[in-house]
Amino acid sequence: MRLANGTRVVEAGETVVVPAGTVHRFEPVDAEGWAFMSEFVLRDGETRPTDQLVARAIERLAGRQTLRSDAEELASECGVSAGHLARTFRAVTGTGLHNFHVLMVLQKAKALLRGGAPLAAAALDSGFYDQAHLSREFVRTYGFTPGAFQSAWLG
Numbered sequence: 514m515r516l517a518n519g520t521r522v523v524e525a526g527e528t529v530v531v532p533a534g535t536v537h538r539f540e541p542v543d544a545e546g547w548a549f550m551s552e553f554v555l556r557d558g559e560t561r562p563t564d565q566l567v568a569r570a571i572e573r574l575a576g577r578q579t580l581r582s583d584a585e586e587l588a589s590e591c592g593v594s595a596g597h598l599a600r601t602f603r604a605v606t607g608t609g610l611h612n613f614h615v616l617m618v619l620q621k622a623k624a625l626l627r628g629g630a631p632l633a634a635a636a637l638d639s640g641f642y643d644q645a646h647l648s649r650e651f652v653r654t655y656g657f658t659p660g661a662f663q664s665a666w667l668g
Contacts, residue, residue: 514529516535517535563601563604563605564605566591566593566598566601566602567601567602567605567606569590569591570587570591570598570602570610571613571617573587573590573591574587574610574613574614574617575617577614577640578640579640579642580614580615580618580640580641580642580646582610582611582614584598584599584610584611587610598610615650615654616654618639618640618641618650619639619650619651619654619655621638621639621640622635622636622639622641622647622651622659623662625638625639626659626662626663626666627663627666627667629663629667632644632647632648632659632660632663635647635659636648636659647659648660
């Protein structure tokens with residue numbers, strides 16, 4: 514392992530802790546090849562700025578009355594560029610802004626359906642454009658219709 518102040522030979526199976534911000538690089542020392550695994554760990558109670566950004570974005574998505582995700586507007590509300598927000602959001606959550614927003618709205622619709630709300634009301638109250646929009650997203654995500662979900666839930 515090469516560090517700014519020199520090199521260190523790391524043996525197979527050895528764990529090396531490299532403090533955050535320390536510039537380093539791994540280099541092979543023989544013809545046998547080599548491999549390593551990195552694990553990034555936060556100190557207790559420490560949060561990453563990316564986690565805080567994603568939390569702000571989720572909070573703002575949750576407060577929206579419609580399914581309009583609008584990455585530019587959301588990024589502006591969070592004080593970053595749309596590209597930075599999109600990349601960070603995907604890296605932290607594993608999905609894009611709009612897909613995450615759809616899942617949030619679907620959860621709200623499911624709660625309304627479990628409470629016995631009519632399909633059209635559940636669609637509009639959760640942020641979908643209409644009942645057909647809710648049905649398309651529901652089937653795409655879960656593989657069955659919101660009516661089938663509600664019938665199974667209410668029995």
